[in-house]
Amino acid sequence: MPELYEMTATDLAEMLREKKVSSVEITRSVIDRMDAVEPKINSYVNPAPEQALEMAENADQRLASGDDDPLTGIPIAVKDNMCIRGRKTTCGSRILANFVPPYDATVVSRLRDAGMVILGSANMDEFAMGSSNESSCWGPTRNPWDLERIPGGSSGGPAAAVASGAAVVSLGSDTGGSIRLPASFCGVLGMKPTYGAVSRYGLVAFASSLDQIGPFARDTSDLALLLNVICGHDPMDSTSMPREYPDFTGFLDKPLEGMTLGLPEEFFNRLDNPEVEQVISEARSVLEKLGVKFVELSLPHLDYGIAAYYIIAPSEASSNLARYDGVKYGHRADQFEDMIDMYCRTRSEGFGDEVKRRIMLGTYALSSGYYDAYYLKAAKIRNLMTMEFRDAFEKCDAIYCPTAPTPAFKIGEKVDDPIQMYLTDVFTIPVNMAGLPGFTIPGGFSQEGLPIGLQFIAPHFEEGRLIQLAAAFQRETDHHLKRPPL
Amino acid sequence: MEYETVIGLEIHAQLLTDSKAFCGCTTRFGNDPNSNTCPICLGMPGVLPVFNRKALEFTVKMALACHCTINEVSRFARKNYYYPDLPKNYQISQYELPLSEHGWVEVETGGEIRKIGITRIHMEEDAGKLVHDENKPVSYVDLNRTGVPLIEIVSEPEMRSPEEASAYLRSLRSILVYLEICDGNMEEGSFRCDANISLRPKGQTELGVKTELKNMNSFRNVQRALQYEIERQTELLNEGQAIVQDTRLFDPSAGTTSSMRTKEEAHDYRYFPDPDLLPLRVAPDLAEDLRKGLPELPAQKKARFIEQFGIPAYDAGVLTASRDLAAYFEQTVELHPDHKMVSNWIMTEVMRELKGEEEGITSCPVSPNGLAALLKLIDKGTISGKIAKTVFEEMWATGEEPATIVEKKGLVQVSDTGRLTELVQKALDDNPSEVEKYLAGNKRILGFFVGQVMKATKGKANPKVVNQVLAEELKKRGAS
Numbered sequence: 012m013p014e015l016y017e018m019t020a021t022d023l024a025e026m027l028r029e030k031k032v033s034s035v036e037i038t039r040s041v042i043d044r045m046d047a048v049e050p051k052i053n054s055y056v057n058p059a060p061e062q063a064l065e066m067a068e069n070a071d072q073r074l075a076s077g078d079d080d081p082l083t084g085i086p087i088a089v090k091d092n093m094c095i096r097g098r099k100t101t102c103g104s105r106i107l108a109n110f111v112p113p114y115d116a117t118v119v120s121r122l123r124d125a126g127m128v129i130l131g132s133a134n135m136d137e138f139a140m141g142s143s144n145e146s147s148c149w150g151p152t153r154n155p156w157d158l159e160r161i162p163g164g165s166s167g168g169p170a171a172a173v174a175s176g177a178a179v180v181s182l183g184s185d186t187g188g189s190i191r192l193p194a195s196f197c198g199v200l201g202m203k204p205t206y207g208a209v210s211r212y213g214l215v216a217f218a219s220s221l222d223q224i225g226p227f228a229r230d231t232s233d234l235a236l237l238l239n240v241i242c243g244h245d246p247m248d249s250t251s252m253p254r255e256y257p258d259f260t261g262f263l264d265k266p267l268e269g270m271t272l273g274l275p276e277e278f279f280n281r282l283d284n285p286e287v288e289q290v291i292s293e294a295r296s297v298l299e300k301l302g303v304k305f306v307e308l309s310l311p312h313l314d315y316g317i318a319a320y321y322i323i324a325p326s327e328a329s330s331n332l333a334r335y336d337g338v339k340y341g342h343r344a345d346q347f348e349d350m351i352d353m354y355c356r357t358r359s360e361g362f363g364d365e366v367k368r369r370i371m372l373g374t375y376a377l378s379s380g381y382y383d384a385y386y387l388k389a390a391k392i393r394n395l396m397t398m399e400f401r402d403a404f405e406k407c408d409a410i411y412c413p414t415a416p417t418p419a420f421k422i423g424e425k426v427d428d429p430i431q432m433y434l435t436d437v438f439t440i441p442v443n444m445a446g447l448p449g450f451t452i453p454g455g456f457s458q459e460g461l462p463i464g465l466q467f468i469a470p471h472f473e474e475g476r477l478i479q480l481a482a483a484f485q486r487e488t489d490h491h492l493k494r495p496p497l
Numbered sequence: 498m499e500y501e502t503v504i505g506l507e508i509h510a511q512l513l514t515d516s517k518a519f520c521g522c523t524t525r526f527g528n529d530p531n532s533n534t535c536p537i538c539l540g541m542p543g544v545l546p547v548f549n550r551k552a553l554e555f556t557v558k559m560a561l562a563c564h565c566t567i568n569e570v571s572r573f574a575r576k577n578y579y580y581p582d583l584p585k586n587y588q589i590s591q592y593e594l595p596l597s598e599h600g601w602v603e604v605e606t607g608g609e610i611r612k613i614g615i616t617r618i619h620m621e622e623d624a625g626k627l628v629h630d631e632n633k634p635v636s637y638v639d640l641n642r643t644g645v646p647l648i649e650i651v652s653e654p655e656m657r658s659p660e661e662a663s664a665y666l667r668s669l670r671s672i673l674v675y676l677e678i679c680d681g682n683m684e685e686g687s688f689r690c691d692a693n694i695s696l697r698p699k700g701q702t703e704l705g706v707k708t709e710l711k712n713m714n715s716f717r718n719v720q721r722a723l724q725y726e727i728e729r730q731t732e733l734l735n736e737g738q739a740i741v742q743d744t745r746l747f748d749p750s751a752g753t754t755s756s757m758r759t760k761e762e763a764h765d766y767r768y769f770p771d772p773d774l775l776p777l778r779v780a781p782d783l784a785e786d787l788r789k790g791l792p793e794l795p796a797q798k799k800a801r802f803i804e805q806f807g808i809p810a811y812d813a814g815v816l817t818a819s820r821d822l823a824a825y826f827e828q829t830v831e832l833h834p835d836h837k838m839v840s841n842w843i844m845t846e847v848m849r850e851l852k853g854e855e856e857g858i859t860s861c862p863v864s865p866n867g868l869a870a871l872l873k874l875i876d877k878g879t880i881s882g883k884i885a886k887t888v889f890e891e892m893w894a895t896g897e898e899p900a901t902i903v904e905k906k907g908l909v910q911v912s913d914t915g916r917l918t919e920l921v922q923k924a925l926d927d928n929p930s931e932v933e934k935y936l937a938g939n940k941r942i943l944g945f946f947v948g949q950v951m952k953a954t955k956g957k958a959n960p961k962v963v964n965q966v967l968a969e970e971l972k973k974r975g976a977s
Contacts, residue, residue: 094543107542114536116543215542220772248545249774327772330575333586334540338638354579377577377767386769 015040016176017494020085020233023179027074027084034074034084037179038067038128041086045130045177048497051158054172056091056149057099058131066128073126081236083126088178090169091132092139093224094213095119102215103137103147103165106335106342106361116213117245118182118224125240130178134168137363138332139189139217141165142435145426146365153422154196155495156461160419163193166227170197173227174495180237181227186217187320188414188439190225191451195414195464198453198493200234200481201227205471206446207252210245216331218324219250221443230491231452231482235259238474254472262475263482268302270480272467273407277313278438284417290455290463291413297487298411298480306407310399315392316441317433322376322389323444328366329373335361368429397445401470409476410468413438414451418461442468450477453490462490500696500734502727503704504662505654508669509647510679511623511687512555518622518646519546519589526685530628530639538644540584545773548573552620552646555678556596557779557787559648560618562672562794565600567784571619573771578764581638582625590649592768595619596779602672603796604665605814606658613665614653623647648679654693654704659723663716666690667818671795674856675820683715690719695740696730705730706740710754712747722747726754798823806836815844819855825865832869835876842868846889862896863889871899879903880910881960912959914966917950920958921966924949925974936975943967 015023015037026032042060049055063086070084089095092102094112096119101107115123122129136146144152144167152167154160155175162171166183170193173181183190185203194201202225209224216222224241228234238259245251282288295305337343337357344356362370376385403410415435425432442449447468454465465484469476485491517524520537537544560567574592600615625640650669656662670688673679681688695707710726713719725747730740744763745754793801795817802813802823817823822843829839847868851857871888874880880888880903891902903909911917924946925932935942943964950963 092543100542102542110542112536112541112543114541114544211543212545213543216773218772247547249547250545250772326769330577330587330767330769333577333579334542334584336579336581336586338581339539339584340541350581374767377769379765379767382767382769 014044014176016044016179018179019230020082020179020228020236021230023085024081024236034067034070034128035064037084038063038086038130041130041176041178044175048155048175048177051497052153052155052171052175052177053150054134054152054162054168054175054177055088055130056101056103056132056134056147056168059098059129060131062098063128063130070126070128080125080240082240084128086128086130086179087122087237088130088133088169088172088181089119089122090166090181090183091135092184092215092217093119093132093182094215095129095132098132100132100215101148102139103135103149104361104363104366105148106358107215108148108342110341112213114213117210117247118241119213121240121243122182127240130172133166133172133178133181136165136167136189137366138215138328139165139184139186139222140328140365140369142188142192142432143420143422143425144168144193145422146363148363151422154419155497156198157419157459159421160461161196161422163196163415163419165189166201167193169227170194170199170201173197173199173229175497176494180233182224182237182241183227184214184222184224185439185443185449186221186223186324187443188436190227191414191439191449191464191466192436194227194451195466196419196462198462198464198490198495199227199229200231200450200452200491201225202234202238202450202474202477203442203448204238204242204474205252205448206443207250208256208448208472208474209241210243210248210251212245212247216327218327219331220327221320221324223443231478231485232260232263234481235263235478238478242474252472257475259475259478262478265479265483266302267298267480267483270302270409271304271306271407272298272409272411273306273308273403274411275308275310275313275403277310278412281437282413282416286457287413287415287417287463291465294454294465294484294488295411297484301483301487305411308403308406308410310396310403310441312392312396312399313441316396316444317437319389319392319396320436320440320444321372321433322385323393325369325373326376326386327373329370329377332362332366332370337361365429393444396441400441400445400447404470408469409473409480412466412468414464414466415439418457418459418463438466447471448474448477450474450481452481452484453493455490456493498735499699500731501699501701502657503654503695503697503707504656504659504723505693506652506656506662506665507691507693508650508666509689510559510650510673510681512552512646512648512678513680514549514551514555514646516549517644518549518552518620519644522644524645528641530637530641533641534643538584539640540586546589546771548774548777549646553596553777553779554783554787555646555676556618556620556648557784558676558678558791559650559673560597560600561784561788561791562676563600563602563615563618563650563669565597565615565618567597567779568594569779569781570594571596571777571779573620573774573777574768575771576621577767580624581636582627582640582643584625584640584643588622588624589771589774590621591619593770594776596777602665602668604661604668606661606664611661613655613661616651616653618648618650621647621649654695659720659727662692662723663720666716666719668795671818675792675794686714689714692719692723694723694726694730696727696734706742708740708742708754709744710747711744711757712749714749718747718749721749721752722754725752729754792820802826806830806840808836808840812837812840812844815848816840819858821858822855825858828865829868832865833872835872838872839868842872846886850893861893863892867892867899874899874903878910878912878959880908881957884908884910884956908957910959911954911957912962914962917958917962917966918970920950920953921946921963921970924953925970932971932974935971
């Protein structure tokens with residue numbers, strides 16, 4: 012029998028109901044695993060084992076009294092940019108190193124309501140800006156499959172925690188690929204839901220029109236269960252969609268017969284890594300055997316995705332991050348001459364290089380006289396991309412493509428070359444630009460044994476279709492069952 | 498050279514909503530510093546704004562009252578600048594797509610009525626307050642006001658004098674107060690005004706270089722600042738110097754303006770659409786419902802008063818400056834239909850006691866019933882107009898009925914001809930030389946005899962009857 016920390020939430024939930032195990036036992040197993048692997052991986056910024064065990068005890072009481080939800084008692088890690096009342100929430104940044112929010116993010120309240128056990132805050136790129144988790148002020152998270160490599164970013168911590176058994180499931184956030192890229196590099200499942208499906212209230216903002224919270228899991232059923240917990244309208248978030256969501260587990264057993272997947276030529280033309288190509292093509296054969304048809308598509312504006320994204324996201328970030336000024340909370344410089352000097356020193360000391368780079372990019376793009384040439388043009392491209400996707404979905408049910416151009420790269424490999432780093436997100440960014448749901452699942456491995464993910468993209472609010480595709484694929488394959496050799 | 502003055506005003510009005518524009522905090526004034534706050538208006542990480550529907554309705558009402566077009570889709574934008582009273586370091590405002598545009602109001606100065614154009618009316622949030630320590634180089638931040646809903650009303654550069662600017666300001670304030678969406682208090686800052694002013698040679702259509710004036714917290718100071726600025730700019734232009742486009746602060750004690758920052762030093766606010774708030778859609782139905790619910794506005798009420806009560810335009814203007822004052826007038830004429838008499842009394846006695854604060858009428862101790870009763874006493878001849886003023890003061894001080902006061906103080910007018918004849922005869926007998934002077938042709942001495950009678954009755958003699966009797970008695974003495 013496998014260790015508890017290795018099991019899926021679905022299996023653990025069944026055992027909890029059969030009284031074969033308690034939430035405290037599960038949580039202890041996961042905490043022991045954290046103790047064992049964390050020195051190597053560094054997936055947590057603020058592990059909270061004691062509070063987790065308290066939550067587990069409460070969960071056991073709820074289970075005993077029958078007042079439980081499907082994921083009651085299941086341990087979860089939360090990315091360090093979601094506010095947890097009374098616990099440090101730092102966003103991987105020195106400027107928030109001492110910040111303790113007096114409120115819960117809406118998703119955190121939902122986890123509490125569901126009786127889930129919050130293990131702690133997981134590592135991330137500073138303010139979710141990065142593709143490698145190297146910009147965290149708490150040091151990089153390492154890829155459980157190869158400790159010399161990055162786990163992907165910016166939700167590297169939550170992905171690595173699930174991959175290494177230091178969490179059963181986790182929550183990340185995805186602004187340009189920050190869930191899907193680390194899912195691909197760490198060999199787990201990661202979904203960015205439709206913009207507006209999960210409340211952003213209490214998610215420390217990077218780029219408000221692109222940020223979206225989503226789940227990581229080791230299996231489709233777990234992911235569907237967690238999606239059930241987090242999706243829903245929130246009156247505290249004006250961009251949250253007032254609508255009903257289906258029970259996503261209802262899509263797990265649906266066949267794929269008659270489904271059509273689109274292949275955007277702009278993505279496949281850019282693919283020049285043979286190992287990724289091979290994984291994509293083998294997975295395609297599996298899907299074809301399941302009755303899926305493929306159709307080639309052209310979405311010309313996908314080519315401008317990165318360029319437009321690196322105007323819109325930094326523009327919003329430059330404004331969102333203005334509040335970190337040393338006046339009210341967070342870091343304040345010790346020594347300063349006057350108010351302006353206090354602002355300058357606080358922000359110079361508090362922010363890392365990548366964050367500063369994006370604040371400067373965004374400040375420039377919004378400046379008087381440049382707005383039309385940059386921000387406005389980028390916004391127009393964004394609209395065109397959205398329309399192209401809408402047209403594409405007339406011809407197919409979902410889009411099939413890689414998540415990343417390569418498997419995980421080495422720590423330090425791209426850290427001095429921001430453009431190369433930005434290009435890592437070429438297949439994920441357009442999904443955020445159009446507000447669509449995107450799902451990365453393990454598709455295979457490189458010769459060196461590094462995971463390579465597949466990506467499915469669906470029309471708005473069709474997360475169920477993504478679950479249907481992933482579940483069917485995983486019934487035929489075992490890539491998602493492989494565990495890193497730690 | 499002769500110059501034409503061009504003035505445009507930007508007005509900020511705090512809306513009287515119970516809660517703030519983007520969170521549930523109370524807007525109550527005077528609470529302990531930073532007690533009306535929550536994570537949202539404190540700008541904590543991860544919080545999000547949700548717009549106050551009431552603030553939208555209030556803004557739509559003002560826009561409709563000012564004949565603006567309501568944009569079916571408008572957008573919130575972020576205005577980015579750093580200041581400690583602005584926790585997010587950006588203000589949620591509207592920029593490219595304001596809620597409403599292209600309106601006008603009528604403004605009267607010196608008997609001339611002109612339409613002043615309104616460029617736009619948009620919604621935004623207020624900033625907090627800094628309190629500076631007088632002894633130490635320390636400032637304190639109070640964020641109670643942060644996030645209180647404001648509307649900004651921007652006029653066209655169409656006013657031609659400080660008087661007209663002031664009249665425009667009064668007119669807008671009056672509309673806001675009529676709509677019960679702003680208390681219009683300039684001293685407390687719930688109604689604020691910045692002015693843009695430039696001069697140009699008469700006849701020229703191109704605008705001159707403007708300056709922006711700030712820190713004028715009363716109607717009077719707005720006029721004073723503009724007047725000073727006209728003189729300053731005129732002098733510069735006459736000397737052949739150029740006007741520097743800048744923002745200037747008015748110093749109320751010195752009555753002058755001084756430069757705060759030039760155009761080059763102006764902020765670049767980096768406006769962009771706020772991604773936390775979706776485009777705002779005002780359904781035509783909502784606007785139509787709000788239009789139907791609009792009360793009678795100052796201009797309409799003024800026209801009706803002239804028409805219905807036959808009072809002069811000036812009276813109607815004063816009486817309709819406040820909705821409550823107008824209601825007071827209407828209630829009083831209902832009970833005492835001498836319109837002009839009621840109008841005179843309100844404009845003199847009542848306004849004097851209110852000390853120019855029209856809004857005080859709601860809590861004033863003399864009710865329309867009381868005033869009407871007093872005026873009836875004059876009509877019936879029970880008291881004279883002069884005594885009535887004393888009675889009115891007493892009513893204001895004690896809140897008592899006029900009849901009670903008249904009785905208690907024995908103020909009933911003496912109109913009894915027999916009694917007055919006695920008194921007149923005594924006055925003539927006591928002052929034979931004055932009688933002689935009168936009979937010799939000095940008619941002005943008549944007032945002296947009236948005074949004697951008034952003195953003897955402690956002012957209660959009916960002046961009409963006294964004059965009548967006096968004329969008869971003097972006639973008799975002249976004939977003998």
